[in-house]
Amino acid sequence: MRISIIGLGLIGGxxxxxxxxxxxxxxxxxxxxxxxxxxxxxxxxALADKMGIFHRYTNTPMDAVKDADIIIVATPVxxxxxxxxxxxxxxxxxxxxxxxxxxxxxxxxxxxELLPTTVSFVGGHPMAGKTASLxxxxxxxxxxxxxxxxxxxxxxxxxxxxxxxLVTIFGxxxxxxDAAEHDSYTAAISHMPFxxxxxxxxxVGTSSGWREMSRLASSGFQDTTRLAGGxxxxxxxICRTNSDSIIGWIDRYQKQLSELRELIEQAGLFxxxxxxxxxxxxxxxxxxxxxxxxxxxxxxxxxxxxxxQLDERxxxxxxxxxxxxxxxxTRMLFGSLFTRRKPGQDDPNNPPGSNPSDRK
Amino acid sequence: MRISIIGLGLIGGxxxxxxxxxxxxxxxxxxxxxxxxxxxxxxxxALADKMGIFHRYTNTPMDAVKDADIIIVATPVxxxxxxxxxxxxxxxxxxxxxxxxxxxxxxxxxxxELLPTTVSFVGGHPMAGKTASLxxxxxxxxxxxxxxxxxxxxxxxxxxxxxxxLVTIFGxxxxxxDAAEHDSYTAAISHMPFxxxxxxxxxVGTSSGWREMSRLASSGFQDTTRLAGGxxxxxxxICRTNSDSIIGWIDRYQKQLSELRELIEQAGLFxxxxxxxxxxxxxxxxxxxxxxxxxxxxxxxxxxxxxxQLDERxxxxxxxxxxxxxxxxTRMLFGSLFTRRKPGQDDPNNPPGSNPSDRK
Numbered sequence: 001m002r003i004s005i006i007g008l009g010l011i012g013g014x015x016x017x018x019x020x021x022x023x024x025x026x027x028x029x030x031x032x033x034x035x036x037x038x039x040x041x042x043x044x045x046a047l048a049d050k051m052g053i054f055h056r057y058t059n060t061p062m063d064a065v066k067d068a069d070i071i072i073v074a075t076p077v078x079x080x081x082x083x084x085x086x087x088x089x090x091x092x093x094x095x096x097x098x099x100x101x102x103x104x105x106x107x108x109x110x111x112x113e114l115l116p117t118t119v120s121f122v123g124g125h126p127m128a129g130k131t132a133s134l135x136x137x138x139x140x141x142x143x144x145x146x147x148x149x150x151x152x153x154x155x156x157x158x159x160x161x162x163x164x165x166l167v168t169i170f171g172x173x174x175x176x177x178d179a180a181e182h183d184s185y186t187a188a189i190s191h192m193p194f195x196x197x198x199x200x201x202x203x204v205g206t207s208s209g210w211r212e213m214s215r216l217a218s219s220g221f222q223d224t225t226r227l228a229g230g231x232x233x234x235x236x237x238i239c240r241t242n243s244d245s246i247i248g249w250i251d252r253y254q255k256q257l258s259e260l261r262e263l264i265e266q267a268g269l270f271x272x273x274x275x276x277x278x279x280x281x282x283x284x285x286x287x288x289x290x291x292x293x294x295x296x297x298x299x300x301x302x303x304x305x306x307x308x309q310l311d312e313r314x315x316x317x318x319x320x321x322x323x324x325x326x327x328x329x330t331r332m333l334f335g336s337l338f339t340r341r342k343p344g345q346d347d348p349n350n351p352p353g354s355n356p357s358d359r360k
Numbered sequence: 361m362r363i364s365i366i367g368l369g370l371i372g373g374x375x376x377x378x379x380x381x382x383x384x385x386x387x388x389x390x391x392x393x394x395x396x397x398x399x400x401x402x403x404x405x406a407l408a409d410k411m412g413i414f415h416r417y418t419n420t421p422m423d424a425v426k427d428a429d430i431i432i433v434a435t436p437v438x439x440x441x442x443x444x445x446x447x448x449x450x451x452x453x454x455x456x457x458x459x460x461x462x463x464x465x466x467x468x469x470x471x472x473e474l475l476p477t478t479v480s481f482v483g484g485h486p487m488a489g490k491t492a493s494l495x496x497x498x499x500x501x502x503x504x505x506x507x508x509x510x511x512x513x514x515x516x517x518x519x520x521x522x523x524x525x526l527v528t529i530f531g532x533x534x535x536x537x538d539a540a541e542h543d544s545y546t547a548a549i550s551h552m553p554f555x556x557x558x559x560x561x562x563x564v565g566t567s568s569g570w571r572e573m574s575r576l577a578s579s580g581f582q583d584t585t586r587l588a589g590g591x592x593x594x595x596x597x598i599c600r601t602n603s604d605s606i607i608g609w610i611d612r613y614q615k616q617l618s619e620l621r622e623l624i625e626q627a628g629l630f631x632x633x634x635x636x637x638x639x640x641x642x643x644x645x646x647x648x649x650x651x652x653x654x655x656x657x658x659x660x661x662x663x664x665x666x667x668x669q670l671d672e673r674x675x676x677x678x679x680x681x682x683x684x685x686x687x688x689x690t691r692m693l694f695g696s697l698f699t700r701r702k703p704g705q706d707d708p709n710n711p712p713g714s715n716p717s718d719r720k
Contacts, residue, residue, distance in 0.1 A: 106629060109636070127578045146575050175575065180634075188564045189577040193584035196556050198654035199616040203609070204548045205657035214661050215506050215535065217549040218487045222662070223583045224553035229658040232651045236627070240644055243628020249563070250621045254614055256559040261610045267596070268603020269466060274540075276469070284600055291592045294558035297565035298589040301574050302582070 001031045004068040006061050006083055008039040008048045011100045011126065012074035013137030015170060016053040021139050022169045038064035040079075047134055062090040070166065073099040077237040080107050084114040093118040096159045098166070100124055102186065102234070104150050104179040106241040112152065120159030123150035123179065125186075126172055140171065144308065147172035150179045187245035192253060194235055195246070197228035263287040361391045364428040366421050366443055368399040368408045371460045371486065372434035373497030375530060376413040381499050382529045398424035400439075407494055422450040430526065433459040437597040440467050444474040453478040456519045458526070460484055462546065462594070464510050464539040466601040472512065480519030483510035483539060485546075486532055500531065504668065507532035510539045547605035552613060554595055555606070557588035623647040 003019060005012045019035055022028040037054035038061050039045050045057045058064040065071050065087045073083055080099060091097070097119055101107050104123050111121040125148040128141050147167045151160045164174045177185075204210055204217075239246060267284040271277050363379060365372045379395055382388040397414035398421050399405050405417045418424040425431050425447045433443055440459060451457070457479055461467050464483050471481040485508040488501050507527045511520045524534045537545075564570055564577075599606060627644035631637050 127576050145578070148576065177572070181569070181572075185569055185573045185576055188567065188569070189573050189581045192563070193560060193581050195617075195620055196560055197584055198651055199613060199620055200553060200556055201654040201658045202650065203552070203613050203616045205653070207548065207612075209541070209545055209548070212537070212541075213545040213549050214664070216487050216508065216545055217661065217665075218505070220587050221549050221553050222665070223586045224557055225658055226583045227580050228651075228654045229662060230655055232648065232655050235651060236644055236648050239624045239647055240627050240629050240642060242630075243624050244630040244632055244634045246624055247621055247628075247632060250617055250624075252567075253559060253563050254617055256563050257555075257610055257614055257617075260555055260559055261607055264599045264603050264606055264610075267600050268607075269600050270602075270604040272604055272607060274604040282600060284596055287599060288592065288596050290562065291558055291588075291595060293565070294561040294588045295590055295592050298561045298585055301577065302589060304574070305577075305582070 001070075002034045002036060002068045003070045003072065004036040004038065004064045005054070005072045005074055006038050006064055006087075007073060007075035007079070007100075008037055008044040008053075009074065009134055010132045010137055010141070011128070012037070012039075012072065013048055013051070013053055013134045014128075014139065014141035015072060015074065015100075016048065017051075017137055017139035018142065018170045020053065036064050036068065044134060051134075051137065053137070061086045065090050065092075065095070067092050068095055070162065071095060071097045073097065073101075075101075076234060077101040077103055077107065077241050081110045081114070084110050088114050088116060091116060091119045095119045096162055097121045098124045098163050100126060101241075102190070102238050103241040104148070104182045108150060108152060108179045120156050121152060122155060122159055122163040123152075124148065124163060124167070125150075125182065126167075126170070127190075142167075143171035145172045146175045148182050149174050149176050150182060151176065183242050184245045184248075187242055187249050191235075191238055191242060191246050192249050194227040194231075195239075195250070196253070197225045201225050201228045260287075260290065263290050361430075362394045362396060362428045363430045363432065364396040364398065364424045365414070365432045365434055366398050366424055366447075367433060367435035367439070367460075368397055368404040368413075369434065369494055370492045370497055370501070371488070372397070372399075372432065373408055373411070373413055373494040374488075374499065374501035375432060375434065375460075376408065377411075377497055377499035378502065378530045380413060396424050396428065404494060411494075411497065413497070421446045425450050425452075425455070427452050428455060430522065431455060431457045433457065433461075435461075436594060437461040437463055437467065437601050441470045441474070444470050448474050448476060451476060451479045455479045456522050457481045458484045458523050460486060461601075462550070462598050463601040464508075464542045468510060468512060468539045480516050481512060482515060482519055482523040483512075484508065484523060484527070485510075485542065486527075486530070487550075502527075503531035505532045506535045508542050509534050509536050510542060511536065543602050544605045544608075547602055547609045551595070551598055551602060551606050552609050554587040554591075555599075555610070556613070557585045561585050561588045620647075620650065623650055 005016055008016075016035055016037060019028075019033065023031070023033040023035075034056075035054045036056055036058060037045060037048055038058045039048070048054055049057060061083055069092070071087070071091070073080055075083055080101060097111070097115060098121070099107050099111075101123075102125060104125060108121075108123050111123070115121050126142050127146045127148065147170070149160070149163060149167065160176075167174045200221075204213055207213070263286045265272070267282055267287040269277055269279060269282055365376055368376075376395055376397060379388075379393065383391070383393040383395075394416075395414045396416055396418060397405065397408055398418045399408070408414055409417060421443055429452070431447070431451070433440055435443055440461060457471070457475060458481070459467050459471075461483075462485060464485060468481075468483050471483070475481050486502050487506045487508065507530070509520070509523060509527065520536075527534045560581075564573055567573070623646045625632070627642055627647040629637055629639060629642055
């Protein structure tokens with residue numbers, strides 16, 4: 001079995017390492033895995049080679065996908081179109097292609113437009129939440145993370161199950177959703193935090209007092225703006241391929257800030273010109289309620305996140321849907337016991353609408 | 361020498377611990393320090409007592425300030441007015457009062473209005489960047505942090521120098537500035553990050569997709585929104601006593617977000633309704649520039665912050681202004697060798713405008 005990874009950054013490299021580990025397991029040995037790597041930059045290939053990740057490296061993406069059973073495209077979003085164009089005439093019939101990009105509608109559209117009907121495409125996005133380089137590749141990067149999967153209408157169930165199994169090999173939890181939903185949700189919980197941070201940095205960085213202010217900025221500023229400190233190329237691609245969702249969330253964020261502004265005006269002991277206002281005219285209840293709501297939502301989320309991480313760490317505890325899927329996938333991956341069970345069927349953890357087979 | 365601390369939270373407790381350590385030094389022993397603690401909540405006093413922080417505790421703020429040489433008011437901002445009213449007729453002539461609140465104009469106004477002319481007031485604000493409880497009090501909490509000091513026009517230089525020396529005993533770096541400047545700067549680098557985080561949390565928390573989104577939120581969301589997870593009472597007070605500065609910064613932040621929105625619209629591959637736009641009509645250069653500027657500003661700030669922390673840690677390296685001030689304060693604090701040198705005089709590290717004596 002041949003798995004090829006195109007794009008050897010943190011994600012592609014970490015997947016390679018996870019697959020190398022899996023290859024040593026009983027299941028992996030019987031799969032007789034060959035791992036092939038390609039990156040447009042020779043430097044990346046040399047580094048991956050030094051790290052001993054892949055069995056071999058190719059000089060072109062065309063060579064990389066030749067006879068491959070699974071192809072993982074782990075390039076930046078805006079490079080996916082060219083990659084699909086490069087490989088479209090070199091894919092083995094029956095091959096399964098997936099990607100790892102942060103935005104999905106555009107990638108799904110390119111796949112539909114450019115990949116031949118003889119292959120299957122399932123979109124993927126690991127919520128590993130880290131921007132770093134190949135040097136920091138880690139076989140455990142995806143352990144316990146939610147891994148979004150987008151199955152186009154009509155794609156073979158075998159392809160869905162194979163990619164689902166691949167995700168569990170990475171230690172992640174497959175989470176099927178629709179591409180538009182994905183792009184809207186990630187715009188809110190991932191792209192907006194980045195943009196809010198970049199906006200904050202430029203707000204203070206372009207102000208005349210920045211030289212003095214920067215001395216006062218402390219750990220709160222540091223954490224809130226962390227995302228803005230890097231990953232420009234990646235986020236530029238994200239903004240380009242998810243512009244409409246992001247703009248919708250910016251508009252809603254502006255409304256939140258306007259509401260906050262009004263509540264602060266009501267609660268304040270100063271009027272807008274900085275003139276003192278009698279304390280009796282100040283009404284802090286609305287602002288208090290707003291801040292409390294944020295604190296409680298944040299705390300609940302943090303607690304559930306910690307619970308999930310705890311569950312992942314304790315051996316034997318597994319998400320039920322995952323366990324169900326896993327046993328299925330294991331049988332399926334090597335074609336021995338493939339059943340026509342739909343993923344998520346009779347599964348209370350996959351409510352209607354979260355499963356692509358419901359939409360057919 | 362008697363130092364009294366009113367308000368036994370993380371800040372008051374940590375200052376007590378730092379002073380207990382200092383009392384064991386040669387200089388501290390000759391000062392014959394007595395540390396007195398008061399908190400309106402008996403629970404806080406009992407906990408401080410269990411932690412062995414203060415020599416004794418009083419039942420009223422009036423008793424706490426009796427015969428005290430230095431009084432540190434470390435209560436929440438909105439409790440300062442009542443505290444000043446309570447203690448105003450019980451202060452020893454010549455006593456020096458300071459505070460630790462996050463906003464300064466209101467506190468300076470209350471001090472001017474309520475404290476007798478027989479005592480000196482110097483406002484203070486340690487940029488320790490942490491909201492936590494007395495349990496986590498730490499003698500080293502202020503080590504290396506910038507400690508803003510606000511000296512009212514006409515205050516005795518002896519008071520300025522005594523409080524400056526106190527700050528160096530905490531291991532912090534005294535930084536003189538004007539109260540309005542302080543409130544504007546901290547609104548930008550401290551209060552805005554908190555409000556941006558609270559706005560982000562309520563943005564997603566009130567959305568219909570939050571249940572599904574929350575599964576996708578990862579470490580980026582976690583760090584960006586950390587501040588919103590607590591400290592509601594403290595931030596409510598901050599917003600009330602700094603409403604006008606904060607509102608000014610919210611308006612400017614909204615402008616940053618509007619600029620970002622426009623740049624994303626230009627760079628996007630979708631129009632506002634989600635319809636694909638030809639790549640040739642997309643112009644990403646402006647957005648790229650915006651994001652690069654944020655990343656570079658953030659990186660420069662981070663590097664300079666790490667440099668400062670490194671400098672603080674390496675023994676023997678000291679901010680020159682600090683060293684200069686320290687030798688002066690040491691002589692001054694016990695009245696033996698008091699000189700009339702102004703703080704920051706001939707000091708290249710205290711440029712004009714950062715020193716209150718320049719404004720007289």
